[in-house]
Amino acid sequence: MKLGDFWPFGGGKWIEGEGSNYDLPDLERMGREALRPRGRRALLLLGLLLLLSLLALPWFLTELWWFRSLDLQGVFLRRVLLKVLGFCLGTLVSLPFLWASLGSMPPRRRLMLALLPAALVGREGASLWLKLPVALAFEPLGVRDPLFGLDAGFYVFVLPALRGLVGLGWRTWFMGGILSLLRLRDRGISPQGLLALRGLSGALPILLAARMWLDLLGMVGFPGRVVYGASFAQARVALPISILNIALLLAMGVWIMAGRMSLRGLKLSAVALLALFAARGGLPPLVDQLVVRPNEFQLERPYIESHIRMTRRGYGIDSARTVQTDPTPHVTGEELRRGMGDVRLWDYEPLLRTYKQLQEIRSYYEFIQVDVDRYNLRGEQRQVMLSVRELDHRKLRSQTWVNRHLEFTHGYGLVMNLVNQVQPGGLPNLIVRDIPPASDLISISVPQVYFGEMDYPYALVRTKVKEFDYPSGDSNVRSTYQGSGGVPVGSPLRRLAFALRLKDLEILFTSALTNESRILFNRNINAMVGRIAPFLLFDSDPYPVVHRGRIVWMMDGYVASSRFPYSRPVTARIGGREMRVNYLRNSVKVTVDAYDGTVRFYAMDDPSIVPYRRIFPGLFSDISEMPRDLRDHLRYPKDLFEVQAYAMGLYHMEDPNTFYNREDLWQVSSEEARRPTGPNYVTVDLGEGAGREFVLMLPFMPAGRSNMVGWMAARCDRDRYGQLLVYKYPKRSLLFGPTQVEALIDQNPEISAQLSLWSQRGSDVFRGDLLVLPMGRSILYVQPIYLKAETGELPELKRVVLSSGGDVAWGETLEEAADRLLGPAKTKAPEPPAGPSGGEGDLSQLVERALGALERGREALKDYDFAAYGRAMAELEEVMRTMRERMAGGDVP
Known part of the structure; x- marks a missing residue:
């Protein structure tokens, strides 16, 4: 053994008799050269870690403190943990493959070279922090797709995670390929290099098979000519060819990895793959053109039925109750009297x-x-x-x-x-x-x-x-x-x-x-709830509620997807942004206290929110735990209702033949409308014994026409919350639609002349929304008209226009307009008949009339109805004058 083996500065040999083999300057120089690269790398790494800590640590701490202030620190920490686990999953799964791609390189250097690409794959894995847990925790939605028989929840919750995992596989394969090519360039082909190349080559067809399998499952969302989802040609021709493609690719991958794929076998497999790919691309259109189109309805009928059923389920309109009703042409006085209580x-x-x-x-x-x-x-x-x-x-x-x-x-x-x-x-x-x-x-x-809609x-x-x-x-x-x-x-x-x-x-x-x-x-309450629950969408219209003396914001949260099988997607505007969805549920109600920012998430009875409740158990409460007086203010959300109404315009046709021919297509607003018709919250009596109730409603018109063919309402009150009603009118009946009523108002000589006169006098005339109010079996249209000076910003309500059955009337008040539309006797409550003149009976009648007028005046004051109060006081004054005259004339003892 030689001393040089232990010498810290390299492999110099000791030569006896020479004293020191190195001068002191040489020793210092060699020590600096040996230590400098390691020291620089260490300092660089330490500085980089310190910089990242300075950038990330303040954000992490303040975010944690913020979640803790809302008593939701468990939600934040679980999110961080899931992201770390996703990163580790991507890194650890890809690291062995990347390690093998480097062949026989020294282990330490091999690890260092493989670690950075593995970390990049791990970063992609961190993006799956929510998709993977949701795929494991999802609740079946209770409806199976008609092609593969899988629960729809598989497509909504599991399929995105599978696509993410296949994406990780592709990224790992790409990184491994780059490392193998670099290794081959530096060292040439070695036995370990050949093994790595074999693994890379075998992984390619397996990844292609996985991608094709996902595309195969995606057939349930294929945009076809007649239906959205797999049609006859896709299900009968494209599906079997795709299965053969997948089987062949998997066999190729296994044979290549096992080293049993000969050059001849590879050529034959490639030819077979090309033939299958060509058949997959060419045969379905050919069958569709030659076989399906001449017999389209007969062959596509089962797929049309599935498409209608699944689309109605995707938008939640399958539970809507349809009511066939024969309308009456005019509103009666009794209906108008009952329905005028809360006309907006x-x-x-x-x-x-x-x-x-x-x-x-x-x-x-x-x-x-x-x-x-x-x-x-x-x-x-x-x-x-x-x-x-x-x-x-x-x-x-x-x-x-x-x-x-x-x-x-x-x-x-x-x-x-x-x-x-x-x-x-x-x-x-x-x-x-x-x-x-x-x-x-x-x-x-x-x-x-302190918390609101402002930034x-x-x-x-x-x-x-x-x-x-x-x-x-x-x-x-x-x-x-x-x-x-x-x-x-x-x-x-x-x-x-x-x-x-x-x-x-x-x-x-x-x-x-x-x-x-x-x-x-x-x-900002919108940003606030989005930061807490980024997996939900939120309605664009938060609204305030005065609850036990405090101002509380109410918000609606949605679970949305574009992967619900056989459901036609729409481009909807939800939460102020446009997105493509074919599955939408109002799964969550959120309250935010305007003073202290306390946030509460209340989960509705909906299976699509279940996986998120399992992942974040401390975030959601059951809707039954919401205070009852706060539940009285729940509203059916507008964004959801507009999407459902759009879908109902086509998918109210449940008969496949009617749907195929588009015989009864509805629209919400016609092209001739002065402004688009939108849903309105109104208080109406739906005539089902429930009395007046708060609903969100929207009328329908036949496509290309302006008459009214029906309307849709979403109930909002208590136990009836969320119930959808669709009222259909017979095709033989003609009921004026909003556009036609607008034209009738414009054609009314009195109204037209007065509006022109106001405009000429330097005032701006503003016509409000045309409200459509069901009253019994008839429809009343209400439009307020406001007047504003050109130099001012204070609009004043000047007239109220009413229309029913083609008649139009207006007045300074709602009561006056109703009188002119139907006549005073039809809208006013009958007065007690006067008794015979003179005597005690006459006096008692007058006293009763006075007391009645006084009571009506008190009730009007309670409702802040000053017009009714004025009429009651005028009647009381008239009765008192009559009594004074009779008493002065001696007619009354």
Whole structure:
């Protein structure tokens, strides 16, 4: 054994008698040369890890603290764990294959070269963090596809995970191929290299077979000429050829890996594959042209039936109850009297302008949109419109850091009015108004709005700076946040983390923070719930609810897919973005407290949400756990209803022959319409003994025509929530549609002349939505008309137009329009007949009439119906005058 074997600087041999074999400078130089590469690599790696930590650690910590503030830290940690497991899965599965691709290279170098490509594959595996667990935890949807007999849940939840795994296989094969080519270039072909090449060559047809198998399963979503899904030619011709292709590719892969594939066998297999590929591409179109088209309906009938059934199931319209009804041409006085209770006279746009002009109070307040809901007011359900007064930081006159983040931190209260009441002068009758909120009917004890639809900047609360609460005369009322929302930010570590996360060093150096200070961020409710549950889609219309004195946002979450078998996809606008779906369920209801940001996810009774509930057990509660008085405000979501209505226009035809010929195609809005017809929340009596109820409804017209052929409604109240009703009118009946009614209004001489006159006098005339209201077996159309000065922004309700059975009438109030449409005797309650003149009987009659008028006046005041109150007072005055005259004349003893 030689000393050089242990010499740390290399392999120099010791020569006896020569003393030191190296001079000291030589030793230093060789030591530096030997240590420098390792030291540089270590320092570089250490610096890179430190940089990544500085970039990632603040985000990780602040995100964890935010989830913890919502009591959802388990959701965040489980997501991180699933991503780490996905990364490890991709890395560890690909590493042996990449290791083998490097042949007989030294193990240490082999590992280093294989580790980076394996990490890239692992990064792809991390993207499957949700797809793989969902595939393992999915719940069958209860319907099987007609081609393979698999549950539809397999296509919605499992197939995406399988595609992801095959994608990992392709990435691993590609990386292995690059490493093998580099190895061959450096070292030539060795036995280990040949083995690696054999593995790569055998993996290729196996991966192709896997890809073709996935495409084979994808036949249930094939876009055909007649149906969406496998049709006759695909099922009878393309399917068997594809199975042969897959079998041949698998056999080739196994034979190549086993080393038993000869050159002759490879050539024959290649020829067979080319022939099968050619047959797969050419035979189905040929069969379709020569065999199917001459007998299309007979051959495609079973596939049409499957397509109709699965599409109705995919959009959830299979449970809709169809009601055949014969309409009556005109609304009767009794129907009109029963249905006039909550006729919406206010349109969203003019009401929003009115709110802005009357109730924004200060320039930095903002009303985003107007929503419709219903409340129990004095024992009666009444439909209302409301909007939250949020704070728009962009409108602050002084854009200082203190104003944006410490002082102006929240909006304040909301505005609410009854949908059918108008004050003298054409303004809405506000039942909640002003700052602080003033109301005799609705109590709001916590009006502050820290979380809303605005894009709020972060806010620092419980600081040394008092927050602006609301303006009061010449001064401002200030307050300190008392809620439990937000993340504590009193410690230096947390300040530093948030300063790095938000890129704002003021957080680190401000002296306004105390140990009790908290930071509120992620305050936009749409972004907030999307951050918590990125696997859900959310409706584009959150709406506020006053619940036990607090303002609570209600939101609708969807499970959506474009892989439901045999269901035709549509391009739908959900949550403000367009996407292609053929399966849509409103699986989740979400509430967000506007004061402290408390979020609650309530799962509906729907199998499509089950896998997510299993993966994140701490996130969802059952819908039955929602407070009952909050459940009274559930609304059927508009985005879902519009998609369902679009699908119902075609798939209400369940007979295959009718569907094939498109004999009864419906449309929602005609091309001649002044504006597209959209769904509206209305309060109607559907005539089923349930009384007046809150529904979302939309009329239908035949394709290419303007008359009304039916309508669809989604019920919203309590035990009837989610029930879909489709009312169909006989084809022999002609019922005016919205476009025709618009034309009748335009052709009315009185209305047309008055609208022209208003326009000529420098006013803007705005016609609201044409509401379609079922009343008994007839339809009433209602359109409000608003007037706005050209130089002003305050629309006033000036007229109400009613139409039924081709007749059109208008008036300054709903009652006046109804009187003119049907006549006063048909719309007013009958008055008690007067008794004979003179005597005690006459006096008692007058007293009864006076008491009746007084009682009607009181009821009208309760409902803020000043028009009815005025009529009652006028009648009371008339009765009192009569009594005074008779008593003065001595007619009464």
